[in-house]
Amino acid sequence: MNKGALALLVHGGTENWSPERWKRRFDEVCGNRRVWRLPDADCNPAEIHYAAVWKPAQGELAAFPNLRVIFNLGAGVDALMADTSLPKVPLVRVAVGDLTARMTEYVVLHVLMHHRQEPYLRACQQEKRWAPTSQWPAGAISVGIMGLGTLGSDAAQALRHLGFRVSGWSRSEKKIAGVECFHGSTQIDAFLQATDILVCLLPLTPDTRHILNRGLFARLNRNSPLGAPVLINAGRGGLQNEADILACLDDGTLGAASLDVYAIEPLPADSRFWTHPKVVLTPHNAADTDPDEISKYVARQIERFEAGGALENVVDPGRGY
Known part of the structure; x- marks a missing residue:
């Protein structure tokens, strides 16, 4: 199999995700494979066999008649799945240890922040008020x-290793030791009825859009030491009904609530999330x-595919992830 060129389409990235940095990295790791950072008038679309993308415009990928695989450079593929012109080739999502570790860091940080009453303690610090309060053990808190x-x-x-009672919910049956x-x-x-701190890491699909709403929040445990349930969303902005979150x-x-993702990004300056006293806000960098x-x-993945091997982490179009 001839080495086809790779097209790099990166839009809306941070400095860490700048198109120039991506181009340098792919040039280094792809050996003698041609890497095109698009748009580029000199690129022949017929030469493109692979596309590495982040937030491409709808219809952009349909320009490559010989495309074989699409690699999404982030974890969420909902925007790509919504593109009705997307070529019928394998779509591969990112699943690397670095991304997983960073997300776990974020989740643990924010669970501990609410568990150890950090917002309250920081407010006391600002007010120069010495007002310690009782602290419950991790085992008293159920994280779902x-x-x-x-x-x-x-x-x-x-x-679980930190001592929290941990449960999980998924669309299909899963088994995890100790969970x-x-x-x-x-x-x-x-x-939901057993959950004190709700962590949402769901993919965004038609079934999960706005799943984080008042009806769901009302079913969370009302009797934990926290006083009221806590929401942590580091999944996708489309999972949350933002009006319901604010009202609740x-x-x-x-x-x-700890929120890393939003319906509109960057978060508009007039959003109440910026100033709400009960919100811890981060700029979609939980697993950057x-x-x-x-x-x-x-x-x-490309080398293995060209050698006849199977691609890993291919998205199931029927499930949307």
Whole structure:
């Protein structure tokens, strides 16, 4: 099989994800394979066999008649799945150890932040007020993780080792040592009713859009030491009904929220999330993994594919992840 060229289409990245940095990394790891950073008037679309993309415009990938594989440079593939002109070739999602470790760091950090009452303590510091309060053990808190793929499973194990009671919910049945696993629509109520801190790492699909809404929050445990349930969403912005989150924070249905993703990004300056006293806000960097690791991952996959091997982490179009 001839070595086809790779097209690099990266839009809307941070400095760490700048197109120039991606181009340098792919040039290094792809050997003598041609790497085109698009748009480029000199590129012949027929030469492109592979595309490494982040937030491509709808219809952009349809320009390559000989495309064989699409590699999405981030974990979420919902934007690509919504493109009706997407070529019918394998779509591969990123699953590298670096990304998984960074997400686990984020989840553990924010669970501990709420568990150890950090927002309250920082408010006391600002007010120069010495007002210690009782602190419960990790074992008194139940953390429920929605989404038990690679990211959710790793975060669940890390939290379990810290002593939290950990449960998980997924669309299909999963088994994780030491974690009580629930699945499907018939078991979600039991999962929610036992959850004090809800961590959402679900993919965004038609079934999960706006799943984080008032009806779901109202079913969370009301009797934990936290006083009210806590939401941590590091999945996708489309998973959350943002009006419901704000209303539930205001009326006490939710006690606090850590949010890394939003319906509109960058988050508009007039969003109440910026200033809400019960919100811990981060700029979609929970698992902002390094181009070094992802470029090597893509290059290895291409070499194995051209040698007749199977691609890893191929998205199932029927499930959307």
